[in-house]
Amino acid sequence: MKTFLAFVKKEFFHILRDRRTLLILFGMPIAQILIFGFALNNEINNAGLVVLNRAGDYESKQLLAKFQNSTYFNLQDPVFTEAAIEQAFKDNRAKVALIIPLDFGKNMQAGNEQLRIIGDATDPNQAQTLVNYAKAIIADYLQQKQNTNTQLPITTAQPRMLFNPELKAVYQFVPGVMGLILLLVSAMMTSLTIAKEKELGTMELLLISPLKPFHIILGKVAPYWVLSFLNAVIIIILGVFVFGMPVNGSVPLLLLVTLIFSFASLALGIFISSKANSQLVAMFLSMFGLLLPTLLLSGFIFPIENMPLPLRIISNIVPARWFIELIKGIMIKGSPLSLLIKPFLVLCFITVVLTIAGIKGIKTRLS
């Protein structure tokens, strides 16, 4: 035990002495969380709108004034042909086009007019959203115009947004960025450190020491575990104080979950290094192999429930998925562990499996 502690201490000093790596370890995640926390947004504003106004009458101008006032749209110079609309789409000047027919105002009374709204559906989500915004503006305009005092016996909705009344995108992105950054940084760090020792042959030196392989790996990982955890805490603090993330649930639970996730990420790194024969391969696997899959299959950006079944199954083994779910549950919803038992157990399970697989892989390679 004493030799083990001495070993851990040595590893720790080794890392602390490397200023540049420390700067990378802490500086980059902080910079990223700040950039993405502020910049990532799924709101659609200021989308370019071109109008082909064939009517040019009072009503159409009123309607356009409404569009002008909305923050969703940014009215471009008017066009006069449909070909010009196409050109505007191709030049990326416009995302939506509105075609107002001749006799717009007159026909409004007759009830037989067709406005055409065209979305640039290269981005289908954006196009649909914008078309819906446009429809809402038109409906709003109609209601004003109608100036009915007669109450219609209609059913309306009174929506209440739970947990996130202002519909802040930060609630969606901060946990995601946390999961992504923590996983990648930890996995890259450990996989590289061990791969480097293997490449330089220093791993063999450690092996002839009285330490057991398990202890060697633990000793290598322990300092990174502490650093990753610190990193996570800093990111959480930033999330709370800079981006207004709530902490509605239990703080000890939050820290416990973070601790487990950090370990899972490090274990993933060990696992990768056990499969890699050089730093190059370790790097490629931990960067190329983890970045996009984590980004896309963790629910960070795209909802898992929308995915086809095979991908939903694959997403179960993405550690960040469960971490993000837990973080959202604890911080935003304030759920107790009893409600989060599934993601919690899955995360623990993944951690155990990765740890065993990693240590086994390293052992067989060494012996």
Add this chain to the structure above:
Amino acid sequence: MEVVISTDKLTKKFGDFVATNEITFEVAKGEIFGFLGANGAGKTTAMRMLCGLLKPSYGSASVAGFDIEKQTEQVKQNIGYMSQKFSLYEDLTVKENFRFYGGVYKLKRQVIDQRLNEMLGNLGMLNVENSLVASLPLGWKQKLAFSLAMLHRPKIVFLDEPTGGVDPITRRQFWDLIYEAAHNGVTIFVTTHYMDEAEYCDRVSIMVDGVIKALDTPENLRKQFETDSMDGVFQLLARGTSTK
């Protein structure tokens, strides 16, 4: 006597640390010039400046008639270098390594192949032509590295501790290669730890703490310091500074 290396107060500082302190010497054509010193005495730094890998802080030097600062690329055309760190590509075969470096020196393919054949023949290693460098024993790799440094027929070859970590027999063979090269008029500039190797040199300089403390033929040095071996000379010089 034709001088091929000459330095004048050549100095390199890293921050406050003076690695090489105003060294001045000359090396003649065809000479085997031994550059001795303890670890950190400044040998490698001096050699790296002469090869154009490091810029001097001040002072000047010329190699093969070219100024090391202003005509670095011409210097490089005329020298061969074998670094301490083993520098053949381990994941390439012997032939691939030679063809690559030959190409870098703009040699023709036939010329490269012919010289490679000649060299491997001399080494008795013809069968390794298509072996991966990684699969060869250290001694072989070092002989190959020397041959590679000689591939473009340089006027001067710089060898930075070329025999580190190999057995005495291989070292002996390695020095045979050096003698042969010197015999053909190539100037050899070699750093070493091994004092017995110093005896093989035409002239030897001994560096201590960035300064050349002694420079002469091994015989004259032994006389001057009144010992019977180069090791004795070195001990005296090194101890002399450590008690200062």
Add this chain to the structure above:
Amino acid sequence: MSALPYIIRKEFQQIFRNKVMLPLLFVMPVVQLVVLSFAADFEFKNLNVSVVDHDKSTASRLLISQFSSSGYFKTEQFFNSSQQALVEVEKGNTDMILVVPKDFEKDRKTAKPTQVQLLINAVNNQKAGIASNYAQQVLNIYNKRNMPQFASSTNAVMPLQVTFSEGYWYNPTLDYKTFMVPGILAVLVTMLTAFLSSINIIREKELGTIEQLNVTPISKFEFIVGKQVPFFIIGMFILGIGLTLARLIFGIHIIGSPVLLFAYCAIYVVAILGLGMLVSTLTETQQQAMFVTWFFMVVFILLSGLFTPIDSIPLWAKAINVANPMKYFVEVMRMVMLKGSGFSAISTHFGVMALFAVAFNSLAVLSYKKTN
């Protein structure tokens, strides 16, 4: 005679000799393109709705069935109180709670306006917005269908009306994969080339082989270019495979000029390689090089507009984004491939990328020092 062909040959030999790395280089991007493109879909279907029906009348049941038959919602769970339903939201089993008030039917019959309550899980703000939007549409239909009996009695004048037709150009079926495949391909090509180039020089530094090269009369330009050519070829090759797969698997055809697309990609890959080389010359270890590359990649990807809209990012982020090569590349890929934009539409993109290519590579050549 130039040393260039020898450097290129050597790099290729090394790439093809690494039997672990080689399959990874080709398999990883292809698998990720094919698999991950399916993951990117914002279209929410079958949102889970828990119903709390305080009225339990014909009218309320009609409303509920309107929700479940809309295609947007699944109404499988019924609760007696909102509290009970809320637990399901917390567990993540329910996206929205629909609460129908008491006397719903009575009020409707007496032509009073009625209001249902929607409690929406807004942890995912986008999903919540969409759920609310869908619910509104369902209610509109419900109102329209159940209106006539009142309309005849209360309305003397014809109400003003505007009808719309909606059109979705370039992607009429609103297929998300059409949008994502070119973007993901762009990311994969970028990561691959950036990774290879940023690790390359630093690897020679760590192994010590760079010393041997630095004492040769090799020119810095030849050195950098010679190292880039193999990676350039690999990058373009992967791009070609990707575009072929996009066509075969996802049915995405290049609407614009393929020549234009490839020309742009070529300049882009040169720019990225230059950036990678620059990182490689400025760092000391492979670890540092990789982390710096990783940092840039993540920033590039997330600000490229690939996954999230970037029209409304703050000004300072827009300023950063001016220097984000991936942003231009993703835009061009989508414009040329999906919309058939011509050269005039992307001439600025061309200019900017050419500038990047020249700048990054010049900096790489300048910062690579044969003599320290």
